[in-house]
Amino acid sequence: MKLVRLFFLGTALLVARFSLAKPTTPLVYEVNLNDRTDDQFKVTLHVTGLTAENAIYQFASTAPGTYQVMDIGRYVRSFKAFDAKGRELKTKQVSTNQWKFDQPQKVSTVQYSIAETWDTPVNEHKPYNMCGTSIEKDHVLINGQGVFGYPGGMQNAPIDLKIDFPAEWSVGTALEKNDKGYFTAANYDRIVDSPILLGRLTKATTTVAGAQIDVYTYSKNDKIKSDQLLTNMQSMLTAAGQFLKQLPVKHYTFLYHFEDQDWGAWEHSYSSEYVIKEEEFSKKLADNMTSIAAHEFFHVVTPLNIHSEIIQQFNFVTPTPSEHLWLYEGVTEWASDAMQLRGQIMDLPTYFDEQSQKIAYDKSLDTTYSLSKLGLTCYTDEGQRQYGNIYARGALVAGLLDIRLLELSNGKRGLREVINELATTYGPNQAFPEKEFFTIFTQKTYPEIADFFNRYIKAAEPLPFSEYYGKLGITYALSVPTGQKVPSMGMGASLVDNKFLLRTVGDSLRKAGLQEKDEWIAYNGKPVTMETIGAIQDEMKQQKAGDVYELTVKRDGQEIRAKSTVYEKELVRNYQFQLDPQATPQQLQLREVWQRNL
Ligand SMILES: [Zn+2]
Known part of the structure; x- marks a missing residue:
């Protein structure tokens, strides 16, 4: 049974080919991570020369490759504008993600606090954690759209970013620094395309097919280190190079975050960010990470190098x-x-x-x-x-x-x-x-x-x-009986909208009152959540025929408990592919080319 499916995301963040607005002086952002109180980022923006065209300050409604509504304006906790002499200017929130400056010409500084997405409850549309923000004692995760916005018409303005953080921390990001030590981004799209992981990180570096690969890892209890992940990933990167003929980037950064929940990964042009449940390092964990990394890495081809006009000029105002x-x-x-x-x-x-x-x-x-x-x-x-x-x-x-x-x-x-x-x-x-x-x-x-x-x-x-x-001389069968007996609970569940819904319900559970689409909330009295599901799955795998268990579900606001007994059934393997021993020479020939890079 596989309940928690990892989310793989991809993005295409591109330097726009045609500039929409006239060239502008940089937006200079400062974020003070020495102050991490209230789970909020304290952000200051220095800007000059705003006009009536730039009167709306925009936070992101979504971000490329996430395919979800984020409405980052929901996390803004204070929003103030000041003139060059430090006098406060009038601002007004005009929609979920937009604040309006009364006198944009006079704006010199904008200050706001914005709550992290990880630990801030929202009623709906919670951003995936790998696309969100987290601010903690020993580390911080910044995904640009979760912390920064831009004055209307200035999506293409360059951004300089100064981050103050504890001296003992290190920083992982694909962003480069200027001679003042500020991170620089060609435009807003690029800052969204470049996650930043800071804190107690390990780092490992290698070169594959001429490209520099950096790995940064935050592991809550120091169980997983960058060099372990990188060692396991080398052969995949070599295989990617062969598949693509050459690696499409000169520099690529993997950012790993291991804590208490399995979420998945979000892909960017020159980096990708992974949010995975921490466990003891094992070959299995490393292989799983490599497999996700293979997916994220291939995004450099599509959508980065093959994408629709809709992605080229990304719309942060209205999800399109x-x-x-x-x-x-x-x-x-x-x-x-x-x-x-x-x-x-x-x-x-x-x-x-x-x-x-x-x-x-x-x-x-x-x-x-x-x-x-x-x-x-x-x-x-x-x-x-x-x-x-x-x-x-x-x-x-x-x-x-x-x-x-x-x-x-x-x-x-x-x-x-x-x-x-x-x-x-x-x-x-x-x-x-x-x-x-x-x-x-x-x-x-x-x-x-x-x-x-x-x-x-x-x-x-x-x-x-x-x-x-x-x-290809490969047979496909819907189901193949094995003759082998295995214990079964007669149930299956899927993760839908952050809820675990029953997908299959066997006869005895049905008699006990359960049905498909019930929300599964507890197993033997233990709550079923993103945090606990891994341990619960491990426990369920230990069951033998005759063991009694209890499921609790929620339907129309009512809790229903159902007891049932684990039974034995024949193991049937579904959707099986097998090599056909009677394949013709023609089929074998096509299979041979199918299995290699031409
Ligand atoms: Zn993807």
């Missing part, structure tokens, strides 16, 4: 979805597995197992919800309920697209080759037209691909695993 989320997240998740398979650091059974898990996840959601629709509704509550499927169905569809392309090109050009070509055609500064991308992709490849997009991305037809994997 792109239909091509299947490309940014689905293709990325496929590539992170494919690059490991082809780099021979993931074996075929593990690759098949990854596929099976993704199919199971897809089946746990609404399978009639197309990937296009998921992209276009990702900022809505309805879309958020399906969101996790972009990593499952999205990756499965990318895998099928790869097979179809290999078949149509007689094994000469798969999805990897087309993606690498597209990255060269577009690159970081040129967007594709949102509405025409399916046509462009089809013209670049084969007319049959239009049909593929229509059926499996724009619509949600059942995915043709048997037919497609059959082309």
Whole structure:
């Protein structure tokens, strides 16, 4: 059973190709992290030359690659503007994320406090922790949109950032410093694209295929160190280099944060940030981190180098979805597995197992919800309920697209080759037209691909695993009985909107009064939360047939308790891929090219 699915995020933060506003003097921010009282960041902005056009100070409604509404204005606790002589000027909050200066021409300093997102309760739309902010005794996490805003019209103004922090701390970030010791960012997008982790960190550095790789780690109880993670990641980075022909960046920074909750990772142009539950270091943990890092690292290709115009000029005021989320997240998740398979650091059974898990996840959601629709509704509550499927169905569809392309090109050009070509055609500064991308992709490849997009991305037809994997001499079976008896509780749950909902309910639990979609809140009296779920899963795995257990659920505000008994059932493996011993030479040939970088 796999309950807590990690969230993989991706972002494309780009230096805008055309400047929207006239060139401006930098916005100079100061953040004093020596004062960490009240879980709030104390921020000062120095600015001159504002005009009526800049009268609205904007906090972010969302951020690239998060595909969620954040409404950072909700965390602002005080907001004041002053003139050059230190006299307070009138300001007014005019919407959730906007404050208005009465006399923008006179504004010289803006001061505000903004609460961290991690420990500040909100009624809805809590930002994922890897995209949020945390301010603690021994460390701080800054994701730019959680601390900074910008005066209207100045999204493209350069930013200088001075951070005061305890002398014994170190800092991990992809941002560079100027000669005054301030971090510098070309614009607001870049500061959002560059998380900063400060505190008691370990650091490790290496060079892979000409690129400098830095790893910074905060581990609450010092259980996990940067060099352990980096050592394990080396072969993945080499495999990524082979898959992409060359690493697309000269410098990349991994920021790891290990504390008490599993959240996932958020990807940026030159760095990525991971928020993971701390445990004793093990090969398994390192492999898991490497696998997530493979996903995040591949985002440097898409969306960074292949993205729609909607992402190119990111809208921080109003969340604006792109239909091509299947490309940014689905293709990325496929590539992170494919690059490991082809780099021979993931074996075929593990690759098949990854596929099976993704199919199971897809089946746990609404399978009639197309990937296009998921992209276009990702900022809505309805879309958020399906969101996790972009990593499952999205990756499965990318895998099928790869097979179809290999078949149509007689094994000469798969999805990897087309993606690498597209990255060269577009690159970081040129967007594709949102509405025409399916046509462009089809013209670049084969007319049959239009049909593929229509059926499996724009619509949600059942995915043709048997037919497609059959082309590779790989069989697919919906269920394979094993003859092996295993203990079962007859229940399954999924994490939806930060709640654990029952997904499957066996007969005895149903008789005891439970049903699908009940919110699971306790196991044997212990609360089920993001913090406790790992330990509860471990406990559940220890159960034997005949053990009695109790589940507590919530339905329409009412708590319901149900007792049941663990029983034995035959282990049936679902969604199984296997090599076909009777594969034809033609199938074997296509399988051979499918398994390596062409
Ligand atoms: Zn991603």
